[in-house]
Amino acid sequence: MTEHNTANPDSLQHYVTAYLNHLMIERGLSENTLAAYRRDLHRYLQYLAQERVGYVAAITPHHVAGFLQALSSGSHNMGQLAQSSVNRIFIAARGWHRFLFLENTTPTNPAAEIKPPKTGQQLPAGLSIDEVTRLLDTPPIDTAQGLRDRAMMELLYATGARITEAIDLDVDDVVHLDDNADITVVRLFGKGSKERIVPLGSYAQAAIDAYLIRGRPEHAAGGKGSPALFLNRFGGRLSRQTGWNVLKQAAKDAEITKEISPHTLRHSFATHLLQGGADVRVVQELLGHASVTTTQIYTQVTADTLREVFAYAHPRAHG
Known part of the structure; x- marks a missing residue:
C-alpha cells in the first residue's frame, strides 16, 4: 500500500482505519482493544488537526514529540492524564507510524527515536x-x-x-x-x-x-x-x-x-x-x-x- 495508489491519500483517518483493520485481521485484537486504539488515535488526529497537518507524509518527529509533550502537559485540550495513559496513547500513535513505514506509505518513521518517559520517573528537584x-x-x-x-x-x-x-x-x-x-x-x-x-x-x-x-x-x-x-x-x-x-x-x-x-x-x-x-x-x-x-x-x-x-x-x- 502506498500513498499514491489508495483512495483519499490525503486523509489521515483513511490510514488510521487501515491500521485498525490490520490490528483486527492480522493480529486478532478484540473489539474492546480496537476501540481503545481508535480513541487514542483520534486524540492524535485532533492534535495533528490543531497543528494543521493534513497528510501522513507531512508528519515529522517535531509533531510526534509535540504530541507527547501535549499529552504530558495537558496542552492542546488534551486534559490532565496519568503517566500510564500518556504512555498508552503514545504507544498507539507510535505503532501507527511503524505500520505506515513498514507498508511503505511513508519513507521514514517519525516516531522511531521518540520514547515516552518511564512511568514513575522522579521529577527533578529545583529551587524557587x-x-x-x-x-x-x-x-x-x-x-x-x-x-x-x-x-x-x-x-x-x-x-x-x-x-x-x-x-x-x-x-x-x-x-x-x-x-x-x-x-x-x-x-x-x-x-x-x-x-x-x-x-x-x-x-x-x-x-x-x-x-x-x-x-x-x-x-x-x-x-x-x-x-x-x-x-x-x-x-x-x-x-x-x-x-x-x-x-x-x-x-x-x-x-x-x-x-x-x-x-x-x-x-x-x-x-x-x-x-x-x-x-x-x-x-x-x-x-x-x-x-x-x-x-x-x-x-x-x-x-x-x-x-x-x-x-x-x-x-x-x-x-
Missing part, C-alpha cells in the same frame, strides 16, 4: 526564583574566591550548563558578539563533545566580567597560565568536586534546606524558562538534550505547579 536569588547573592564580592563562586553560579543558572561543562570552560569560550559587548554567549561542550551556543544574561555577564577583572588575576598569579575560566587558588582549573562544594556551601549560607546537587541550578533554569512561557524545544536546545523527550519531564513540574495554584486560588476548585 527567590531561593535562586538568595543562593546567587551569597558569595562575597570583595574576595577573589567570592567573585569566582558568584560568577560560576550565575553562569550555571543563566545557561543551564552541567557543572562539568562550566568547569571545562576556557576564558576564550566566553564570546562578545559585538564591539560594545552588549551580547555575550558561551560555547558549551556537552556529551560527546557536542558544541552548543547559549546566551548570557546581564547578571551573569556582569558577574563574569567582575571576576575576570578583579578575581581571576589573583588566582592566576599562583599558576602556570591555565586557559581555564574558573581557577582554584593555585592557578589550576577548578575541579568538579570543588564546584559542587561551592554550591553546597552557598546553599547552607543562604539557609536553603532543600537537597542541593550539581544539577540543581540546571533543573531550576529549565523549570523557570518553561514557567515563563518558553517553548520546550527551545529549552531542549539550550540544555543540549539529544531528544525533546528528556526535556519534557520539566513540563510535568510546571503542570504540577499550575494545579497547586489553581487548587489554592480558584474559588470553585473545591466543592
Whole structure:
C-alpha cells in the first residue's frame, strides 16, 4: 500500500482505519482493544488537526514529540492524564507510524527515536526564583574566591550548563558578539563533545566580567597560565568536586534546606524558562538534550505547579 495508489491519500483517518483493520485481521485484537486504539488515535488526529497537518507524509518527529509533550502537559485540550495513559496513547500513535513505514506509505518513521518517559520517573528537584536569588547573592564580592563562586553560579543558572561543562570552560569560550559587548554567549561542550551556543544574561555577564577583572588575576598569579575560566587558588582549573562544594556551601549560607546537587541550578533554569512561557524545544536546545523527550519531564513540574495554584486560588476548585 502506498500513498499514491489508495483512495483519499490525503486523509489521515483513511490510514488510521487501515491500521485498525490490520490490528483486527492480522493480529486478532478484540473489539474492546480496537476501540481503545481508535480513541487514542483520534486524540492524535485532533492534535495533528490543531497543528494543521493534513497528510501522513507531512508528519515529522517535531509533531510526534509535540504530541507527547501535549499529552504530558495537558496542552492542546488534551486534559490532565496519568503517566500510564500518556504512555498508552503514545504507544498507539507510535505503532501507527511503524505500520505506515513498514507498508511503505511513508519513507521514514517519525516516531522511531521518540520514547515516552518511564512511568514513575522522579521529577527533578529545583529551587524557587527567590531561593535562586538568595543562593546567587551569597558569595562575597570583595574576595577573589567570592567573585569566582558568584560568577560560576550565575553562569550555571543563566545557561543551564552541567557543572562539568562550566568547569571545562576556557576564558576564550566566553564570546562578545559585538564591539560594545552588549551580547555575550558561551560555547558549551556537552556529551560527546557536542558544541552548543547559549546566551548570557546581564547578571551573569556582569558577574563574569567582575571576576575576570578583579578575581581571576589573583588566582592566576599562583599558576602556570591555565586557559581555564574558573581557577582554584593555585592557578589550576577548578575541579568538579570543588564546584559542587561551592554550591553546597552557598546553599547552607543562604539557609536553603532543600537537597542541593550539581544539577540543581540546571533543573531550576529549565523549570523557570518553561514557567515563563518558553517553548520546550527551545529549552531542549539550550540544555543540549539529544531528544525533546528528556526535556519534557520539566513540563510535568510546571503542570504540577499550575494545579497547586489553581487548587489554592480558584474559588470553585473545591466543592
